[in-house]
Amino acid sequence: MTETLTLAKAVNAALADALEGDDRVLLMGEDIGQLGGVFRVTDGLQARFGAERVIDSPLAESAIIGTAIGMSYRGFRVVTEIQFDGFIYPAFDQIVAQVAKLRYRSRGRVSMPLTIRVPYGGAIGSVEHHSESPESYFAHTAGLRVVTASTPQEAYSTLRAAIASDDPVLFFEPKGKYYTKGEVDRSIVRDLETANVVASGRDVTIAAYGPTVETALRAAIAAADEGIEVEVIDLRSISPLDVDTVVESVQRTGRLVVTHEAPAEASVSSELITSVVERAFSSLEAPPERVTGYDTPYPPSAVEHDYLPSLDRLLDAVDRTLGRRNSRTDLDYASVTALGAAR
Amino acid sequence: MSITVPAPDPALAAGLDCPLRVLDLDGTRLHDPLLDAHLGDIDESALADLYLDMVRVRRLDTEAFALTRQGHLVLWPPLLGQEAAQVGAARSLEQRDWVFGSYREHGFALLRGADMAEFARIWKAYAHGGWDPHEINMAPSQIIIGAQSLHGVGYAMAAKMDGSDEVALTAFGDGATSEGDVNEALVWASAFQAPVVFLCQNNQYAISEPVAVQSGGLPLALRPTGFGIPSMRVDGNDVLAMLAAGRIAVERARSGGGPTFIEAVTYRRGPHTTTDDPKRYRDEAEVEAWVAKDPIDRVERALERMGVDMDPVRAEAKVRADRLAKEFRAAAEHAEPPAAEEIFDNVYAQPSRRLERQRAEHLAFVASLAEESK
Numbered sequence: 118m119t120e121t122l123t124l125a126k127a128v129n130a131a132l133a134d135a136l137e138g139d140d141r142v143l144l145m146g147e148d149i150g151q152l153g154g155v156f157r158v159t160d161g162l163q164a165r166f167g168a169e170r171v172i173d174s175p176l177a178e179s180a181i182i183g184t185a186i187g188m189s190y191r192g193f194r195v196v197t198e199i200q201f202d203g204f205i206y207p208a209f210d211q212i213v214a215q216v217a218k219l220r221y222r223s224r225g226r227v228s229m230p231l232t233i234r235v236p237y238g239g240a241i242g243s244v245e246h247h248s249e250s251p252e253s254y255f256a257h258t259a260g261l262r263v264v265t266a267s268t269p270q271e272a273y274s275t276l277r278a279a280i281a282s283d284d285p286v287l288f289f290e291p292k293g294k295y296y297t298k299g300e301v302d303r304s305i306v307r308d309l310e311t312a313n314v315v316a317s318g319r320d321v322t323i324a325a326y327g328p329t330v331e332t333a334l335r336a337a338i339a340a341a342d343e344g345i346e347v348e349v350i351d352l353r354s355i356s357p358l359d360v361d362t363v364v365e366s367v368q369r370t371g372r373l374v375v376t377h378e379a380p381a382e383a384s385v386s387s388e389l390i391t392s393v394v395e396r397a398f399s400s401l402e403a404p405p406e407r408v409t410g411y412d413t414p415y416p417p418s419a420v421e422h423d424y425l426p427s428l429d430r431l432l433d434a435v436d437r438t439l440g441r442r443n444s445r446t447d448l449d450y451a452s453v454t455a456l457g458a459a460r
Numbered sequence: 461m462s463i464t465v466p467a468p469d470p471a472l473a474a475g476l477d478c479p480l481r482v483l484d485l486d487g488t489r490l491h492d493p494l495l496d497a498h499l500g501d502i503d504e505s506a507l508a509d510l511y512l513d514m515v516r517v518r519r520l521d522t523e524a525f526a527l528t529r530q531g532h533l534v535l536w537p538p539l540l541g542q543e544a545a546q547v548g549a550a551r552s553l554e555q556r557d558w559v560f561g562s563y564r565e566h567g568f569a570l571l572r573g574a575d576m577a578e579f580a581r582i583w584k585a586y587a588h589g590g591w592d593p594h595e596i597n598m599a600p601s602q603i604i605i606g607a608q609s610l611h612g613v614g615y616a617m618a619a620k621m622d623g624s625d626e627v628a629l630t631a632f633g634d635g636a637t638s639e640g641d642v643n644e645a646l647v648w649a650s651a652f653q654a655p656v657v658f659l660c661q662n663n664q665y666a667i668s669e670p671v672a673v674q675s676g677g678l679p680l681a682l683r684p685t686g687f688g689i690p691s692m693r694v695d696g697n698d699v700l701a702m703l704a705a706g707r708i709a710v711e712r713a714r715s716g717g718g719p720t721f722i723e724a725v726t727y728r729r730g731p732h733t734t735t736d737d738p739k740r741y742r743d744e745a746e747v748e749a750w751v752a753k754d755p756i757d758r759v760e761r762a763l764e765r766m767g768v769d770m771d772p773v774r775a776e777a778k779v780r781a782d783r784l785a786k787e788f789r790a791a792a793e794h795a796e797p798p799a800a801e802e803i804f805d806n807v808y809a810q811p812s813r814r815l816e817r818q819r820a821e822h823l824a825f826v827a828s829l830a831e832e833s834k
Contacts, residue, residue, distance in 0.1 A: 143621075169621055175651050180610050180644035187614020190558070190599065191622065207640070214604050215611070222588040222600050225806040259807050283809035310812060357812040 119302045125158050125295040127269035128234075131276035132159060132196060134303065136166045139194065142280060145172040145181055146198030146234075155200060156236060156295055178204055182211035185231050186219070194230045196280055202237040202289075203246030203415075209254070216285045217260035231285045232276070237265075238328045238378050239410075239425055240293035242418045249415050250327075250379035255287050256356035256388070262309050263356040265289040267330035269299035274307035275353065282309055289355075291328035312359035314366065318346030321372040321435050324363050324389060326352040329376045329408075329426050336431040347435065355385050360392040367393055371402035372438035376426045381409040406434040472685040475693035479725045480705065483698045485753060487761025494692075495704035498711075502700060504766050510551065510699045511759045512777050514543040517567040518756060519781035520576075523788055524566075524583065528734045532792045533583040537564045538730035541697070544755030545661050545724035546631075547571065548702025552710050553629060559598040560612035561631040562605070564661075568631065572596040576784070577791035586797055605666075606632050606639030609658065613645045616656035616713070627713040629657040629706075635666025637683065638674045646687040646721075655713035657706065658684065658721040661696060663728035668741040684721035696724030697755040727753070800826065 122130060135142045144159060150173035153160030163171035174181050178199055185195035199205045205212075212233065219227045239248035256263045262284050266272035272290065279286035286309065315330065316337045325333040330351045337347035348366050352359065367373050373393055375386035386407040393405065408426040416424050436443050474480060474494055482490050482499065521539050528536040539546065546567030553559070559568050569579060574591035582590040582601065589600040602608040612630030619626045636642050637660060649656050662680055664671050671680070681693035690712070694705045702724060709720035727750040731738050738747075764770055804819040 175644075175647050177640075177644040177647060179641055180613075180648050183607065183610025183641060183644070184614030184617060184648055187560070187611040187616070187628070188618040190593070190611065190615050191618035193618055193621075210604060210607060211610065211641075215607055218588075219600070220809065221806050223593055223806075224587065224589055226589070226592050226594060227600070228809060230809075262808070309810075357814040359813075361813070 119300045121298055122269045122273075122301045123296050123298050124266070124269045124272050124291070125156055127273040127299075127301050128158050128276060128290060129160060129162070130301070130303070131273045131280070132162060133165065135196070135277060135280045136162065136170060141192055142194045142196065143170050143172065143188065144196045144198070145174050145185060147174055147176055147181075147200050149173060149198050154198065156292060158236075158290075158295070159198070178208035179211050182208045182216060182231070182233065186211065186215055186229060189229050189231060190227065194232070194280060196232040196234060198234045200236070201247050202235055202249040202251055205235060205251060212255065212261070212287075213258045217258045221260060228283050229285045230283045232279045233285070233287045235287060235289050236292035236295075237289045238291045238293050239415065239418070239421050240328065242421070244418070245415070248418060248421065250377065250410065252287070252289050252355050253379055253384045256385060260285070261356065262286040262354065263289070264309055264354045265291065265327040266353070267291065267294070267325075267327055267351050269297070269301045270305060271307070271351070271353065273301050273303060274305045275309070278307045278309050284309075289327060293328050294331070297331075307353070310354045310357045310359055312353055312362040313351045314348065314362065315351045316347065316349040318348035318370065320346045320370055321374060321438055322348045322350060322363065322366040322370045323374045323376060323431065323435070324350045324352055325376045326355060326385070328378060332426055332428055332431060333376060335428050336435060339428065339432055340435055345435065345439065352385070352389075358385070358389055358392065360389070360396065363389060363393055364397045367397045368400045371400055373401070373405040374408060374431065374434045374438060375405065376408040376431060378410050378425055380412045381407055382412045384409065403438040403440065406438055408434045471690070472688070473681060473691045473693075476679050476682060479693050479695040480701050481695035481698050482700045482704065483758050483762050485758060487758055487763075487765045489762065489765070492701070494708070495701055498704040498707040499700060502703070504763065504768050507700070507759060507763060507766070508768065508773050510547060510703070511756065511763065511773065512780060513547045513551065513571060514699060514756050514759065515777040515781050516784050517543045517547060517570055519785050520566055520570055520788060523785040524792075525730070525734065527789060527792045528583070533580070534585045535733055535735065536583055537733045539564050539566055539728070541727045541729035541750060541755070542661055542663055543567060544699035544702055545659075545696035545726045548699040549629065549631070549657075549659050549706040549722070549724070552703055552706025553627070555597060556626050557597060557710070558612070558615050558626070558628045559631065560608040560615065560628060561598070561601060562608065562633060562636070563601045563603050564633070565601060565631050568598060569601075572598050574598070576788050577795070580788060580791040581795050584792060584795055586795055606636035606642040608632065609636070609642045609645035610648070613649045613654050613656050616649070616654035616719075617652050620652070620655055625655075625714045627655045627657060627710055629659055629710075631659040631661060633666065634660065634662040634664065634671045634674055634680060635669070636660070637680050646684055646689060649719035650687045650689050653716075653718035655716070656719045657709040657713060658689070658719065660721065660723045661726055662723050663726050665728055665732070665742070667732045667736065668738075679723065681721065681723035689719050689721050691721040691723070693723045693725060696726030697753050697758065699755060699759060
């Protein structure tokens with residue numbers, strides 16, 4: 118049975134079903150109870166499950182994660198919410214030095230089945246700290262699973278898998294897509310490390326996750342008008358990365374474009390392209406391309422459309438993998454560097 | 461600049477002027493109405509048991525220190541001088557309660573029943589963790605300063621949610637009181653009335669920095685009162701005072717009265733760790749002054765004053781301490797190092813394909829070296 122839900126409602130449904138199905142599941146975060154969260158994602162859950170299971174916490178991100186760790190020692194499965202991507206840094210130690218490492222530190226005797234929900238990404242026209250994509254910091258840390266979702270169905274199924282997992286999971290929710298609708302079948306089960314081929318094609322592979330999957334699919338449709346077949350892979354899991362699925366695709370297409378909103382430097386695209394080059398070098402017919410946020414802080418949102426991966430930037434990258442001339446082909450990088458020095 | 465100490469609610473803070481004490485340096489039993497009410501059951505035999513505990517803790521500490529100097533362990537953070545603070549507090553708990561401590565909580569680990577062979581492996585750099593936390597109800601030792609305070613509060617919140625009367629104790633040092641986590645832990649404990657005991661062992665130094673660097677010259681025990689948390693400043697070298705303060709805190713937590721903060725005023729007589737050189741930051745005279753306040757000598761004198769023949773007690777203590785030291789030394793000297801393959805174990809509950817690939821690659825590489833050397 119399917120129902121039509123927004124991505125936000127799909128997250129809400131996953132949380133409600135998890136709370137309903139297991140009385141050791143708790144939610145904790147800032148403003149998630151009475152208000153229902155600043156995006157109303159947890160709307161109605163405190164009224165339904167009580168203030169003891171849907172906990173409005175004081176404003177301290179490190180404490181949200183740190184106390185959830187203590188609750189995990191007692192067998193609770195705590196789903197914590199960090200209100201915005203840019204607010205996660207005060208909790209960094211508790212996430213990377215504690216949550217991620219307690220199983221290892223205790224040689225398997227301590228489980229940390231936490232889920233850390235993080236609304237992330239841009240295109241919401243907001244102010245500083247409300248539009249970031251910090252997933253790479255966490256992907257770099259062993260012991261954490263880092264996943265995201267591109268559709269209401271993915272959000273529902275992946276969040277259920279995250280809550281059920283005995284591993285700690287950071288679940289990055291594309292807040293710019295909270296109000297897009299889609300069909301959700303609650304019986305569909307997902308694992309936490311398999312990518313999904315969402316469009317098949319023979320010419321170019323685009324690997325995307327979270328909010329850029331929709332852009333990649335639009336690029337595939339646009340390219341098809343020119344007779345170019347684009348295969349689109351929704352990575353879903355950022356860590357561990359499903360390199361196998363991407364390698365298999367690139368062995369057929371010979372061309373790879375990776376896209377995400379996060380800056381390029383030391384990012385998911387850095388890791389994915391490196392892994393593909395390691396394992397499928399001889400299949401590549403062109404240098405891999407990436408379309409990402411620039412290596413700057415997130416800009417004022419008045420110009421975020423220039424910063425974020427767009428349909429046209431993706432199509433430009435697809436063109437380059439096919440050897441077509443475009444805006445970047447003739448750039449004189451020596452004079453660009455000189456100009457930068459003069460500035 | 462002069463600092464005026466605000467007068468706290470006397471119901472919230474005790475011992476700010478002078479740390480609470482019931483055993484004087486010469487062993488005289490002093491009377492403190494707050495603490496005495498919780499020591500009614502302590503007779504000669506019970507005090508002798510605390511003495512035995514402290515002697516064993518000290519012997520473990522000195523043996524480990526020696527083993528480090530001899531190259532059998534890689535590092536040791538000694539607790540010499542802090543035996544009463546740990547033994548008194550540890551004995552105020554029941555085994556079903558939980559402890560969330562730092563890396564210097566050897567007394568807690570021993571008294572809660574940590575496996576000494578596993579414990580030795582941490583300080584031999586053979587393992588990051590040294591006991592089964594669920595077996596002795598004590599979280600793995602914590603190196604990040606103050607991080608465990610939040611875990612203790614979270615555990616206590618969870619115990620309360622379960623309708624249990626179990627409590628959590630979180631132990632940390634004076635340096636940790638500057639950390640955001642400890643302050644956040646105080647906020648949460650207060651907001652949720654968590655059944656938690658904050659044990660701050662003020663051993664006067666955070667590595668080289670004297671406590672004044674953290675405290676602004678104010679007693680650390682003053683701070684929790686601003687969070688609405690009752691606080692006691694206790695002579696941390698007085699095992700009976702520590703036991704009584706612990707019992708007050710534990711009983712309050714168990715009966716739904718919420719958190720308590722205990723500042724145990726003590727002294728770290730040794731270096732921060734075996735790699736530290738305290739001569740660079742403090743005078744020997746200062747250390748000597750604290751030797752005179754030794755927590756174990758004080759109990760010996762108290763037992764003598766009570767008419768106990770100390771010779772058999774000392775003999776029994778020596779037998780037990782020697783047995784422990786022998787067991788610990790054997791563990792430290794004969795521990796088997798972990799296999800390289802174990803690097804890849806216990807990263808995830810559900811092993812990842814990526815990590816299994818790395819493990820296979822590494823093992824193949826190691827095997828290839830063995831092949832070459834044939």
